[in-house]
Amino acid sequence: MAAIGSFTWVTGHAEGRPEDIPGFEDLWHAVSPDTAFAAMGTGTYRKMTGPVTPYIVDCVAKVLSGHGVRAAEVDRLVLATSDGVLGLLGRDVAVDVMRAAGLTACVPTIVSLQQCCSSIEALRYAWGLAVAGARNVVLVALDFTPDDRDRVRSFAVFGDAVAGCLISRDHAGLTLVGTGVATDFSGMVGEDTFATRQSVARAALGQAFGQAGRTPEDVAKIFTSSLFAPIATFNAMAAGQAREKLHFQEPMTRYGHCGNADWLINLTDYHDKTGLEPGALYLAQASAPGFFACALLEAGT
Template sequence: MSAPYDSISLGPFACAFGDLERKPADIADFDALWQAQSADVEFATMGCGSFRTMSGPVETYVLDCVRRLLDEHGAPAGAIDHVIFATSDACLEFLGRDFAVRILEAADLTNCVPTVLSFQQCCSSLAALRYACDLFADEDVSDVVVLTLDVTPRDDDRVRSFALFSDAVTGCVVSRGGSGPLRLVSTAVNVDHEGLLGRDSFLSRQQAAQGAFTKVFRDSGEELAGVTKVFPTNLYRPVTLFNATITGVHRDQLHFAEPLASYGHCGNGDWVINLVDYHTTVGIRSGETYLAQASAPGFFACGLLVGT
């Protein structure tokens, strides 16, 4: 990114998980569903012990996340200029046409312009982060909230190929001259057209992933070897490790195992959840580099972050 972005910070971050903690065995016919989606693969090796579901309307969890972000950021709701909702395609149909209006009104976001980013599945949140930074080309923009939300109403839809879906809302504040722990240096999203059609292969996935990595490191001037931690999508553990291998990420650089065990796959929000968990347990350090990474059928995305 160019010099004007140097003063833009990311943070605080917040996560609002579904309030019901459940076990995979709680899903009716779970073993059969898993085998139908991921044949000849033992679920026990996934690394997921529980997942979360929302017992109430998704707006409740979005508002909880927004209020915690604003409280920690120390800014009044009226100071937020934009809010960006990043979500997967499947969530759009049940959000409703007045979803953004309800959130803005309930959170008292009186000067806020809403935007929805989707159609890139679990990679939409990283596209939203880049879009948030681009909004600062307008000198009147000071604070932007980015929210990721992925919810699965039906239990039998939670069991997907190499993933167990969980419910969560995550968010961060992107601000000009803020005091957040990170800043965004560069981002990249690549498409795997064969993957969009369900015909992806090892080669097509590798090309999409490596192409995104080439862009993000070329634009930043950094190198993968210098990255302290990578926050990936929380898929089936061997798949996550495979995705790391094809891009040259060492498994010791990954931080995902503990959140995967507790929350499963939270769609768009996985990299945020992993980042928050790392920041809580270890701490983001000034000057160190971190990589947010997301993968989905047909897409691969990443964003390079630097501790402030």
């Protein structure tokens, strides 16, 4: 049986403060009008100081070392990134990563076009590969922003990070018991409303809980996108989620919003500091304009 574990992340080496971005105040108020940045909760963000490939390779090495898996034992490599970063990776990114990481026996894949929800779709895909017989599948979610001025987005300040995990048939970990994804075209074109955002979230959550045969009350903790704190809390409550179950604030304070890597970073942070309770049910979720995706993960007993 497959299981998910060996969670890790790598951030950009340079630390920045949002207030030091040229023209920050004007940029923030242009994309997040009538909101005070102080309530955002982001103190610093991380910035990559060179090409992304070494960061991906570092993350892969940490994922493999967590369970003592050799690079030659990896069957599949699944990369996930948001739409804007996809065009920045270059056509040789898979070859470059495989060569540097020693993953010369695996088949690479990249999942995108679902914005910050791409990594949850990638998790569903990677899990399916393992269930179908792949022995070791490495999942890596990455996002980065070359121009600091582009870090300031609607209700978020973007940081650079790579996060990953291992889906393996040889090691214990979390079981994927349900997934869901839903789209709202009005959100993709910037015309969504509270009602449409609520509808798309509930549709995706309904899929996941229906597959798992569980209820929202069964969830011990929720690892969500690291957005403007009041917005993240409001969105969760609109979806019927208790605010105290969210875990994202501390990582966001240090790293900002790291795109589709957020839920992995938040899960890893909680795992490292608190630990996962045997038999407990956890919810990973991500939201983006026009998308909501989620995955229910059950800890082994």
